[in-house]
Amino acid sequence: MGENGRVSGEVLLKIDNISLSFGAVKAITNVSFDILKGEVRAIIGPNGAGKTSMLNVINGVYHPQEGTITFKNNVRSQMKPHDAAAQGISRTFQNVALFRGMTTLDNIMTGRNLKIKSNFLASLLYYGWTQREENRHRDFVEHIIGFLEIEAIRKVPVGRLPYGLQKRVELGRALAAEPELLLLDEPMAGMNLEEKQDMCRFVLDVNDEFGTTIALIEHDMGVVMDISDRVVVLDHGEKIADGTPDEVRANQDVIDAYLGVSHD
Amino acid sequence: MSDPARYDTSPKLLMRNAETMADRPAYREKDLGIWQSWSWRETAAEVRAFACGLSTHGIGRGDKVAIIGANRPQLYWSFDALQSIGAIPVPLYADSVAEEMKFVLDHAEVMAAICEDQEQIDKVLSIKDDLPSLRLMVYEDDRGMRKYTENFLFSFASVQDEGRQFDTKNPDFFADELGKSNGSDVAIIAYTSGTTGNPKGVILNFDNLIKSAELFADLEKLTPDDEILAYLPLAWVGDHFMSVAAQRVVGCRVNCPESSDTVMLDLRDIGPTIFIAPPAIFESFLTQIKIRMDDAGAMKRKMYDWAIALAGRVGIDKLEGRSVSFIDRVRYRLGDFLMYAPLKNILGLSRMRFAYTGGAPLGDEVFNFYRSVGLNLKQLYGQTESTAYCCIQRDGDVKSDTVGPPCPGCEVKITDGGEIIYKSPGTFVGYFKNEEATKETLDDDGWVHTGDAGIIDDGGHLKVIDRAKDVGTLTDGTLFAPQYIENKLKFFPFIREAVAHGADKDYVTAFINIDLEAVGNWAERNGISYTSYSDLANHDDIYGLIGGCIEEVNQGLASDSALENSQIRRFLILHKELDADDGELTRTRKLRRRIIADRYGELIDALFSDRENVSVEAEMTFEDGRKGVIKADLKLRDVTVFGGQDGKPALTAAA
Numbered sequence: 001m002g003e004n005g006r007v008s009g010e011v012l013l014k015i016d017n018i019s020l021s022f023g024a025v026k027a028i029t030n031v032s033f034d035i036l037k038g039e040v041r042a043i044i045g046p047n048g049a050g051k052t053s054m055l056n057v058i059n060g061v062y063h064p065q066e067g068t069i070t071f072k073n074n075v076r077s078q079m080k081p082h083d084a085a086a087q088g089i090s091r092t093f094q095n096v097a098l099f100r101g102m103t104t105l106d107n108i109m110t111g112r113n114l115k116i117k118s119n120f121l122a123s124l125l126y127y128g129w130t131q132r133e134e135n136r137h138r139d140f141v142e143h144i145i146g147f148l149e150i151e152a153i154r155k156v157p158v159g160r161l162p163y164g165l166q167k168r169v170e171l172g173r174a175l176a177a178e179p180e181l182l183l184l185d186e187p188m189a190g191m192n193l194e195e196k197q198d199m200c201r202f203v204l205d206v207n208d209e210f211g212t213t214i215a216l217i218e219h220d221m222g223v224v225m226d227i228s229d230r231v232v233v234l235d236h237g238e239k240i241a242d243g244t245p246d247e248v249r250a251n252q253d254v255i256d257a258y259l260g261v262s263h264d
Numbered sequence: 265m266s267d268p269a270r271y272d273t274s275p276k277l278l279m280r281n282a283e284t285m286a287d288r289p290a291y292r293e294k295d296l297g298i299w300q301s302w303s304w305r306e307t308a309a310e311v312r313a314f315a316c317g318l319s320t321h322g323i324g325r326g327d328k329v330a331i332i333g334a335n336r337p338q339l340y341w342s343f344d345a346l347q348s349i350g351a352i353p354v355p356l357y358a359d360s361v362a363e364e365m366k367f368v369l370d371h372a373e374v375m376a377a378i379c380e381d382q383e384q385i386d387k388v389l390s391i392k393d394d395l396p397s398l399r400l401m402v403y404e405d406d407r408g409m410r411k412y413t414e415n416f417l418f419s420f421a422s423v424q425d426e427g428r429q430f431d432t433k434n435p436d437f438f439a440d441e442l443g444k445s446n447g448s449d450v451a452i453i454a455y456t457s458g459t460t461g462n463p464k465g466v467i468l469n470f471d472n473l474i475k476s477a478e479l480f481a482d483l484e485k486l487t488p489d490d491e492i493l494a495y496l497p498l499a500w501v502g503d504h505f506m507s508v509a510a511q512r513v514v515g516c517r518v519n520c521p522e523s524s525d526t527v528m529l530d531l532r533d534i535g536p537t538i539f540i541a542p543p544a545i546f547e548s549f550l551t552q553i554k555i556r557m558d559d560a561g562a563m564k565r566k567m568y569d570w571a572i573a574l575a576g577r578v579g580i581d582k583l584e585g586r587s588v589s590f591i592d593r594v595r596y597r598l599g600d601f602l603m604y605a606p607l608k609n610i611l612g613l614s615r616m617r618f619a620y621t622g623g624a625p626l627g628d629e630v631f632n633f634y635r636s637v638g639l640n641l642k643q644l645y646g647q648t649e650s651t652a653y654c655c656i657q658r659d660g661d662v663k664s665d666t667v668g669p670p671c672p673g674c675e676v677k678i679t680d681g682g683e684i685i686y687k688s689p690g691t692f693v694g695y696f697k698n699e700e701a702t703k704e705t706l707d708d709d710g711w712v713h714t715g716d717a718g719i720i721d722d723g724g725h726l727k728v729i730d731r732a733k734d735v736g737t738l739t740d741g742t743l744f745a746p747q748y749i750e751n752k753l754k755f756f757p758f759i760r761e762a763v764a765h766g767a768d769k770d771y772v773t774a775f776i777n778i779d780l781e782a783v784g785n786w787a788e789r790n791g792i793s794y795t796s797y798s799d800l801a802n803h804d805d806i807y808g809l810i811g812g813c814i815e816e817v818n819q820g821l822a823s824d825s826a827l828e829n830s831q832i833r834r835f836l837i838l839h840k841e842l843d844a845d846d847g848e849l850t851r852t853r854k855l856r857r858r859i860i861a862d863r864y865g866e867l868i869d870a871l872f873s874d875r876e877n878v879s880v881e882a883e884m885t886f887e888d889g890r891k892g893v894i895k896a897d898l899k900l901r902d903v904t905v906f907g908g909q910d911g912k913p914a915l916t917a918a919a
Contacts (some may be wrong), residue, residue: 105297142296147407152525154297209410 012037012213018067020053027053029237040207040214042228049234051217055183059091060084086114090179092170094186100159104169107158111176112137144172164195184216188223200227272447273470275348277512282308285515291337294522294530312438315345317427321400325350328372332356333380335494335520338404338420342378349441354453355499357851366391368455376400382408447471453696454501456648457850465696472651476690477509479673490516493536495527505652531612539619543626549611550630551757555785571603579636584660604637613639620644627755631664643667649712651690655726666725676726683732684718685711736767742829756813757782761842763860765868771833773871776810777841798839798896807901814903822906831905834871839896845885876900
């Protein structure tokens, strides 16, 4: 809430008339909104509203039947996920998609994948240049580990970590790719108050220190109201509100969607 | 170079080491996952730059400057930098809350504060308006500091840059200033929180630190290859003694861990050769070992049991150089290969030549465990006022219930009233701005009255009984030494803290704090579910568990006719841990009895009645300093008390 000094007004991502269906099921119907560079944009709505599907569309995992996505002034109607990543979009997942047998350090290093220039043969032989490159990446990843305060679990296989820490590691992996747009799918799910406060702090720090634009799906209204600059509300695949947290909070359609309306 | 009088201050010793051991590592810190190191020469250059920089900001001879933070090389260097220009460092505990800091910073008339990071800076900023003499703040870690606009706030690196420029223009300044100090100048003012009243500033001069360090280094034959892990609070005199004084004198290495969470991992990385830890750490290692062995497979458990039983039988004799049969020695070698060496390796204890513990007694079982697997664990005794230690156990002459004979150079006596008094080269100069307390503690002949009650046993070892003021009697005249009983209770891994009540009462009762890890583990193993600390603490089965522990203690007390009547009759388990942040404990985890008695007066009354329940409402301080109120309904339980040697029937009460 409040003035965000980093928002310049330039549009980073624009969603135009996106519709997505799976057979007869309409997941998203004619949704349009934009995300400004440097802002924290929340996407909220009751369960089943199409929020994760929306993120998947932006990310290139789902391909919409209609509509276009404009990212950094490139218009496209669909893209493969690795293209999205190469363009600077990173994301976390609702159910934590880390490599369970690998350590925290290795998981975050995988986030550097697109930045690693050595080819397979060079990595196998590990001669001078490759080793130096790995050190550079390791240095960057260590800064992320320091930033997220997870030094103590550097070498622990992530499968053994408590849920809250796994989410933090996943955030680290997404950050390792140095994204311009970071998509967070329910980053606070399953956390107690203290963990949520920590996660909020990290999200805000990322936005503040690195200037990363953030799109965030979240259910905790307190979090949404506190840290987002603007909010878009989806319900049953349609957009029902779009504006600042205060505007959205007062919107009758939003209230009805969450609390229900009696049909007499 | 060999003239000791020339190196009578820590900074001078630093400069000496920079010449004689220039490229050997002096400090290491784990940062970004790797151990970075600084040689003596590099350290000297860093100190010199910072000292000159502080000088350009107007810090000079006699000024007091606070140092607040965890163990970071830059903060250790700050001690030297300040001392080299004649200023006086005043270290504070990093986990103090702003209110505590305010008292010390104000009392010491601190002019500047060198803080580790944003957290400490924020705390000081929040009270700055109440500190008129504070006009400069320096931070070492710049994370989060970008937005601060105060014009008196500088980064450590920028102060050093200014220092280097100044040094180039005034090359003789540093050496001149260094030469102006000597051994009798004040080295640091260490505030001791004390169990009663406001903290007192203990003034220690260079002679105190350096002479004590020399005696210690001599006794334990320290070498420049020794490694120290600096993880205990840097405001604690014990850490300053080891990580600054002893290190300077000997030229060995100080290693700073990455963060407080990684200390145990870093311990393993470094494998220090000398180690000090409060008993709680040794107890927690053992608890962890036991927990993990409980989870291990049958064969491993069998192996563990065999190895530990063998160690119990012959290990200590072996450690102390007494003769052990050939077959036992072979067995011990096998045990070492299979069990003791890997165990010590996991804990990081493999290279330890000595491990010291003190501040509270360590249970027999725990003490003997470590010695039996080959760790040379010894106890010592001292206070801030003695610059660390006045009694240390010698190799080969170690007992679990004493703190050893006086250190070389120290004298220890027991007064007629049973109080321990001592005289040593480490005896403090006085309390800062507190004539009255100084007179009460330091008498005209130079003896320090410790306020502890003790005796000297036949072997010349000192045995500490309790704080003299706390020793009392029950209504029937039985001796009541609360710490004695509390320590016996705390030997159980399930009991983290205990407070015994009984002075001028008919019988003894106790407050118990459970240890969350150990009890939580036991609960899991026994199928008991719980949601929080308070929930677990209130559980009937846990009361049963703790009641069992107390009964064991009672049995022990029953066997000593002098203490038979001080068995614990009733107890309750507190819903929240006693905490230094709430003022119930000191920062070194000693009980503040008066505060506890005031705050929990109702609970004490309830224990001395027949009630089975009592509800309590207490204010508690959260980690970030906010206060809240926590309510709970506590159960009170009776415990079986045992008949003594004269065959009186045991008094039992329904549990």
